[in-house]
Amino acid sequence: MASENSACKVVLASAIARNLLREVSESLERLQRSPLLIGFLANDDPAARKYAEWTQRTCKENQPGSNYSVDDPSGVIYRLAEVDREELENRLVEANNDRAIDGIIVYYPIFNNRQDQYLQQIPDITKDVEGLSHKYIFKLYHNERYLDQSQTQKCILPCTPLAIVKILDYLGTYNNILPFGNRLFGRTVTVVNRSETVGRPLAAMLANDGALVYSIDVTGIQQFSRGEGIKKKMHEVIERDNMDLADCLKVSDVVISGVPGEAFALPTAHLKEGAVCVNFSTEKVQLGGRSEVYS
Numbered sequence: 001m002a003s004e005n006s007a008c009k010v011v012l013a014s015a016i017a018r019n020l021l022r023e024v025s026e027s028l029e030r031l032q033r034s035p036l037l038i039g040f041l042a043n044d045d046p047a048a049r050k051y052a053e054w055t056q057r058t059c060k061e062n063q064p065g066s067n068y069s070v071d072d073p074s075g076v077i078y079r080l081a082e083v084d085r086e087e088l089e090n091r092l093v094e095a096n097n098d099r100a101i102d103g104i105i106v107y108y109p110i111f112n113n114r115q116d117q118y119l120q121q122i123p124d125i126t127k128d129v130e131g132l133s134h135k136y137i138f139k140l141y142h143n144e145r146y147l148d149q150s151q152t153q154k155c156i157l158p159c160t161p162l163a164i165v166k167i168l169d170y171l172g173t174y175n176n177i178l179p180f181g182n183r184l185f186g187r188t189v190t191v192v193n194r195s196e197t198v199g200r201p202l203a204a205m206l207a208n209d210g211a212l213v214y215s216i217d218v219t220g221i222q223q224f225s226r227g228e229g230i231k232k233k234m235h236e237v238i239e240r241d242n243m244d245l246a247d248c249l250k251v252s253d254v255v256i257s258g259v260p261g262e263a264f265a266l267p268t269a270h271l272k273e274g275a276v277c278v279n280f281s282t283e284k285v286q287l288g289g290r291s292e293v294y295s
């Protein structure tokens with residue numbers, strides 16, 4: 001977050017991503033063959049098309065070495081499938097049965113109604129790269145990190161909440177003296193957004209990691225936490241009708257915003273000294289502003 005205050009530091013996500021991309025290419029090199037990711041585009045949504053282009057670009061950037069070629073790819077191979085939305089369900093079933101396909105991504109919205117939730121459940125869980133299968137979502141909320149008893153298969157987490165976790169880990173918000181799964185103990189976080197794709201899973205993940213989280217949306221404030229001394233196995237949610245955004249900011253070590261549109265203003269005067277601020281919205285956050293902007 002930019003400021004003339006010299007104690008402030010702006011950190012770009014690209015610097016954080018560099019280390020992670022190295023990890024990705026190292027693990028790709030250990031594979032017997034390059035994984036194939038198929039992206040299904042079945043709408044005219046410009047944001048979805050952009051996201052499909054970004055997926056393709058990221059796959060190319062993850063080629064080990066610089067001599068990537070379509071004929072000799074080594075890394076993640078990406079195939080874009082532009083399909084009619086009425087055909088999508090059958091194409092997904094085919095992709096599930098096709099042993100050459102390792103990962104499936106579907107660009108939403110398709111029908112922009114509950115049929116999209118139905119479609120989310122079609123990709124096989126072993127190919128669902130976005131973690132949209134109900135089993136993954138259930139495990140996220142229930143703080144179960146593995147698919148199997150012997151803990152060999154980690155659950156897939158939604159990418160934007162996971163990216164924010166990685167950012168906070170890089171910045172030292174995770175206390176690595178504590179055991180994994182409890183490393184946010186003692187931290188207070190405000191998340192301004194409670195969408196089903198980002199804000200709500202993020203609040204749950206941070207609370208499951210031990211944080212006290214204030215989750216803010218247009219309807220009000222909820223507290224996500226594992227209770228006093230993080231004694232509970234998974235987070236619980238309590239309505240916090242008595243609090244406003246300023247109350248949350250004053251006690252938060254971390255503030256995460258993701259409000260769509262350009263109008264949202266973060267009342268920076270209420271920020272705690274040394275607070276870490278992350279914005280995942282496509283639009284910039286206005287700085288300053290009144291404390292009751294969320295309502």
Ligand SMILES: NC(=O)C1=CN([C@@H]2O[C@H](COP(=O)(O)OP(=O)(O)OC[C@H]3O[C@@H](n4cnc5c(N)ncnc54)[C@H](O)[C@@H]3O)[C@@H](O)[C@H]2O)C=CC1
Binds near residue numbers: 193197217218261295
């Ligand atoms: N960087 C990334 O990877 C991603 C970025 N985005 C961006 O993040 C933003 C949000 O995306 P979604 O969560 O999908 O949007 P959404 O529209 O589904 O949800 C918006 C959330 O913000 C809350 N909200 C809206 N105005 C508010 C206000 N004034 N005060 C407090 N809460 C308010 C709503 O109640 C809702 O919980 C968009 O700009 C989107 O483009 C979304 C997904 C990934």
Ligand SMILES: Nc1nc(=O)c2c([nH]1)NC[C@@H]1CN(c3ccc(C(=O)N[C@@H](CCC(=O)O)C(=O)O)cc3)C=[N+]21
Binds near residue numbers: 106
């Ligand atoms: N199954 C599915 N999953 C999605 O995650 C999904 C989707 N369908 N359909 C389309 C929307 C749109 N979307 C965005 C991703 C990044 C930014 C974003 O903000 N990106 C960065 C830049 C990213 C870059 O340049 O690599 C930015 O604009 O600053 C916004 C929006 C995800 N979507």
